[in-house]
Amino acid sequence: MQQVANNHEHGHAHDHEHGHEDHEQLKVLGFWIFLVTDCILFGSLFATYAVLMHSYAGGPTGKELFELPGVIASTFILLTSSFTSGLAILAMNKGKVKELIGWLVVTALLGLSFIGLEISEFTHLVHEGATMSTSAFWSAFFTLVGTHGVHVSVGLFWMVAIMMQLRRRGLTPVTRRKVTTLSLYWHFLDVVWIFLFTVVYLMGVM
Amino acid sequence: MANHTNHNSHAESHGSLKSYVIGFILSIVLTIIPLVLVMNPLFSKAGTIIAIMIMAVLQFVIQLFFFMHIREGEKPRWNVQTLVLGLVIVLTIVAGSIWIMAFNV
Numbered sequence: 001m002q003q004v005a006n007n008h009e010h011g012h013a014h015d016h017e018h019g020h021e022d023h024e025q026l027k028v029l030g031f032w033i034f035l036v037t038d039c040i041l042f043g044s045l046f047a048t049y050a051v052l053m054h055s056y057a058g059g060p061t062g063k064e065l066f067e068l069p070g071v072i073a074s075t076f077i078l079l080t081s082s083f084t085s086g087l088a089i090l091a092m093n094k095g096k097v098k099e100l101i102g103w104l105v106v107t108a109l110l111g112l113s114f115i116g117l118e119i120s121e122f123t124h125l126v127h128e129g130a131t132m133s134t135s136a137f138w139s140a141f142f143t144l145v146g147t148h149g150v151h152v153s154v155g156l157f158w159m160v161a162i163m164m165q166l167r168r169r170g171l172t173p174v175t176r177r178k179v180t181t182l183s184l185y186w187h188f189l190d191v192v193w194i195f196l197f198t199v200v201y202l203m204g205v206m
Numbered sequence: 207m208a209n210h211t212n213h214n215s216h217a218e219s220h221g222s223l224k225s226y227v228i229g230f231i232l233s234i235v236l237t238i239i240p241l242v243l244v245m246n247p248l249f250s251k252a253g254t255i256i257a258i259m260i261m262a263v264l265q266f267v268i269q270l271f272f273f274m275h276i277r278e279g280e281k282p283r284w285n286v287q288t289l290v291l292g293l294v295i296v297l298t299i300v301a302g303s304i305w306i307m308a309f310n311v
Contacts (some may be wrong), residue, residue: 032285036292043296047303075237083230086273090223187273191266194237198262202244206251 024177031181035188038151042192045147046199049140057135062204065128067121071201074117075193078152081110082190085183092179097171100179101163107186108159111152118149141200148196151189158182221275229272236265 088103122142125131132142162178169175240258247254270276276286 029284033288036288039292040295040299043299046296047300050300050304051307072241076234079230079233079237082233082269082273083226086221086226086229087223090221090226184274187269190273191269194262194265194269197237198240198258202240202258203255206244206247206254 024173027177028180028184031184035184038188042144042147042195045140045144046195049144049200052136052140055136057137059135059138060128060130062137062141062200063206065125065130066201066204067124068201068205070117070121071197074114075197077110077114077117078190078193081107081114082187084110085186088179089183092171092176095171097166100171101166104159104163104166104179108156108163111156111159111186115149115153115156118145122146145196145200148189148192151192155182155185155189158185221272221278225272229268232268232272233265236261236268 084103084107088100088107091099091103125138130138132139159182162175162182165175165178240261243249243254243257249257276289
């Protein structure tokens with residue numbers, strides 16, 4: 001509706017530009033659909049975890065090995081990074097490229113420390129004798145948490161690539177769309193982590 | 207950006223600082239409450255599980271509205287429709303798996 005009104009106001013000179021904008025909007029929707037399918041991937045892994053939650057096979061349990069302080073720290077780190085990626089979007093809407101890149105750097109650093117914490121948690125678990133092959137529970141655990149960790153890592157590489165593009169090309173409809181999809185992806189990862197934190201860790205130590 | 211009208215609609219369609227800050231604060235609160243509930247249990251185990259799941263879902267909804275701006279899609283809300291379809295599939299997979307495997311004893 002608004003698109004029609006806009007066209008009317010600006011005459012036909014901008015038709016092409018509008019077509020371009022529409023295209024970028026369509027790509028955001030396409031990315032959203034990808035996120036929904038990713039949701040289904042995580043849903044399946046959560047289902048697997050829920051089913052195998054108590055299959056310890058005589059090995060260590062989550063209650064014995066989970067260390068909440070580290071997990072709480074990662075939770076707040078990821079939550080804050082989700083917020084800062086939102087601030088990046090606000091900076092983008094104001095047209096401030098430097099501020100935008102700045103917030104993306106903050107977001108990436110928070111994401112990096114999240115991954116650092118996760119790696120140290122995993123090495124700790126392996127040292128305590130909980131590997132992927134220890135029991136069905138630990139297989140499900142490492143698959144679920146590891147898949148999320150891989151998503152965050154991929155997001156970090158993507159973020160660095162977009163920062164480089166922003167440096168080189170500045171704010172164009174294309175780079176805008178890329179930052180928008182990136183921040184959607186980042187919020188999505190935070191949402192997945194909320195459920196990981198609740199189902200795996202909080203219920204695990206109960 | 208050359209197009210002013212469009213620029214404006216962009217700005218309003220991605221929320222304000224206020225909405226991000228509110229979303230952030232609510233998320234923090236909804237993270238701390240379950241933590242407290244688990245560390246010093248007020249309810250029975252089942253009660254606590256239900257309570258912390260509700261907090262998680264609430265936080266998901268808050269992020270959806272305050273961070274991901276689900277309301278502000280244009281025209282037919284394809285994004286909402288795909289999300290609903292996705293959630294139906296996820297719930298079916300998770301609840302169905304748990305239900306079926308509950309008979310596996």
